[in-house]
Amino acid sequence: MRQYLLSALLASAAGTVLADDPAVESYDYIVVGSGPGGGPLASDLARAGYSTLLIEAGDDQGSNKVYSELNNFNTAGNDERSLWNFWVKHSDDPERERKFEHYVYRQENGSYYIGLDPPAGAKPLGIQYPRAGTLGGCAMHNAGVCSLAQDDDWNIIVNKTGDTSWEAPKMRKYLIQVEKNLYVTNGSTPDHGFNGEFHYSSLAQSNDSDGKAYVSGTGFLSIDTSDARWARQKNMPAVKILQEMAKLTGQNESDVANLVTKDILGNYPNKDEQSSFYAMAQHMDALGRRSSPNTYIRATLNDPAKYPLTVKLNSLVTKVLFSKEGETPVATGVEVMQGKSVYRADPRNKPDTKGPLVQYKAKKEVIVSGGTFNSPQILKLSGIGPADELKKFNITVVKDLPGVGENLDDNYEGSLLALGKSPVGGGFITMLYRTPNAPTKKRNIFTWCGPFSFEGFWPGFPTDYGQNEYECAMVKIGTTSRAGYVRLTSADPRDPPDINFRFFEKNGEQDLQEFVDSANLLRKAWQAAGDAVLPFNEKHPCPGTGAGNCTDAEQREMIKTQAYSHHATSTCAIGGDDDKMAVLDSRFRVRGVKGLRVVDASSFPVVPGAFPVLPTMMLSAKAAEVIIAEAGKV
Known part of the structure; x- marks a missing residue:
């Protein structure tokens, strides 16, 4: 069996070897x-x-x-053995940048400060965008x-x-x-x-x-899916939410236990126009x-x-x-x-x-x-x-080549996150669907819901709100901005580049409203959870209890300043x-x-x-x- 070849550091090769040297590998x-x-x-x-x-x-x-077992992905994302921290911008407006709730600063003692009210002397770093510097790249974290x-x-x-x-x-x-x-x-x-x-x-x-x-x-x-038998328990709050989501998106609410096992990688006619639940597929083996x-x-x-x-x-x-x-x-x-x-x-x-x-x-x-x-x-x-x-x-x-480093694109991501009076239960609900105001017939939101919290990236993410937390994370498909850039900060190859996504720079109001429409639909579905769970105490994008205690405009502003991403x-x-x-x-x-x-x-x-x-x-x-x-x- 061939021995696994690792990098041998060539201590004798101080300086640059000439490209035409026959000794060069x-x-x-x-x-x-x-x-x-x-x-x-x-x-x-x-x-x-x-x-x-x-x-x-x-x-x-x-x-x-930490890396080989997929459930450890949050730990892997924070692990300095592979972590590359890129401190990015979401816009050209420094004031808007500082409104990001997980904005990161370097304090004078070398530690991080994360939040909206940094201490005196703290140096602004930016919004964390972790990448994996390890064999296998970001597929490893x-x-x-x-x-x-x-x-x-x-x-x-x-x-x-x-x-x-x-x-x-x-x-x-x-x-x-x-x-x-x-x-x-x-x-x-x-x-x-x-x-x-x-x-x-x-x-x-x-x-x-x-x-x-x-x-x-x-x-x-290897690609596998997780067990979805929980969806057969009709009295579980998560299943009640699932059924209401089906009703609101034109699916058969009495068949949700089967719908959540649908093949997300299936070859369906007009698949991009179907609002549907799917099984969450992940690149993992059966273990x-x-x-x-x-x-x-x-x-x-x-x-x-x-x-x-x-x-x-x-x-x-x-x-x-x-x-x-x-x-x-x-x-x-x-x-x-x-x-x-x-x-x-x-x-x-x-x-x-x-x-x-x-x-x-x-x-x-x-x-x-x-x-x-x-x-x-x-x-x-x-x-x-x-x-x-x-x-x-x-x-x-x-x-x-003027296009190198331009045209930076990403999916906008955000979440509807709240705490119930008791656990919602269940596993992941995965759904691809179209919001009512989408500009085409194509579905425009990928959501996955469950008892977890994910609000973007910062050193030490995510926040654990306890067993009563419930979230629907949302990914906006087909963003139209593509206005960002990656530019050099120096000629030193060790220096990370300047990265600005310029979120919502182009057609931003349309994208923001699609996000809000998605949150409104999901929030409405949550009200089916039952008295044991309700009312939800929402953390964002509409803080407080109830199903509609803030306006679309307020939600758009919150999403504009708090959206995150990791699909550049x-x-x-x-x-x-x-x-x-x-x-x-x-x-x-x-x-x-x-x-x-x-x-x-x-x-x-x-x-x-x-x-x-x-x-x-x-x-x-x-x-x-x-x-x-x-x-x-x-």
Whole structure:
């Protein structure tokens, strides 16, 4: 069995190794970042027979139960062994920013202050946006929620680029490739993947551009659902709420016990227009253990087939290297700073932490998969991005691409949270539905309700309000703002970028009212809980007791200042040849250079649905197909 390759810190390699030095390690492909985009892609390339280097800035926590057991996700999100703290802005208005109830300050003694009334001398940091610097990326600290993109989210790429391989029905095969489904009877439907095997056959067959000739088997990602038998207990307050939610959204209230087991990944006609309950699907195995890119990377490394995958941990990519001998720059490798916690988003970082620099060669391509914040940062540090921004930091411009770091998109998130007189009981209620004022026939809210609290992120989140807490968390699907940005703060690759989401900058009133309509519908359903629970003492967005003690305008203002997010995408977006803000073409290639692609959530033109983790792994599978097909034709 192949030994698991960890990053060996090359103590003798002080300074930078010349890219043309024969001693420099050389690989067919270099993949930067091991999250939902890069981790599966590197594994697929290695399984196709290509020597592949996967570079991860963090270490490997895959054997740590904090990460490997999915129910520990809140602990994982706070764990400094993987935590990267990005302190972001939601707007250009400092006064509005300080109204965020969990705004974070650094006190003079070094500790955090979180709240609205900071002590004298406290330094404002911003709104916490935690990312996971570890093997497997943010799929290692998330809640594992799996849902699909809306069809329009795939079709927008077709409309922008003319590439029909992105049509929504064709994208289904990538779910089948990555998925090891555990909740549908094996083989009962062609719309799911089951056997958990994934391999590429002879590259001699790879001339089929659709990939069907050389992709066989299904994928690495176990997906399961939780027990929903609680929904059969008709006298439980949670079931009474469930029945009222069904009535208000046009579902059969007498059949809720079956409706809550509906397959959220099912292939239904006009699925994006259906208001319906679903079973909560998560990337986990039958024992509740996290399934992720980490498990796939490990399986690839340990496979007796000895696939040519090498993993370098504790390795921060500082820039992509280029050959500029011809008219078009060609990516030839990467420069890496080695060492633990060298990136300053890591709370363990010491300001003067610095590691040795080394370089690695790419014989074919470099693929950046650093995520929505770090992929544009890496491109800019490499000379690819808005020329004026690069010149500001004395970075030599390799290619002026004004869209790099722009178009930052995210789902707005908020919650209806209250305390009852007694526990509501039950498990998760998962529902996708359309609010009455939605501008199209498409559903626009993903909600999950249950006895929990989640109000966004801050050091030490979440607040535990006790056994009587009850919440419906809401994700706004299809936001229309996309006005945010990720920009450099310096030319030092250790410095996190400046991140501003500019929430509600465009069409904000429409999005806010959809949120309020959702809260009003859910609040109305809650009144069915019964006398043992009522009245709810609501914490937000309408504090107090009763079902309507504040106006829509008051709720809109509260949501505007307190909305949060953790599904950032689109800062290296795919777009058409006529779009000056497009960073990638439909085959993930960075425009204006050769040998360089970006494959991660930053590649999407818009957020894909309500939770992007599964669509990003599907996107990764498509990228593997594209890259391997191109390599086989050379």
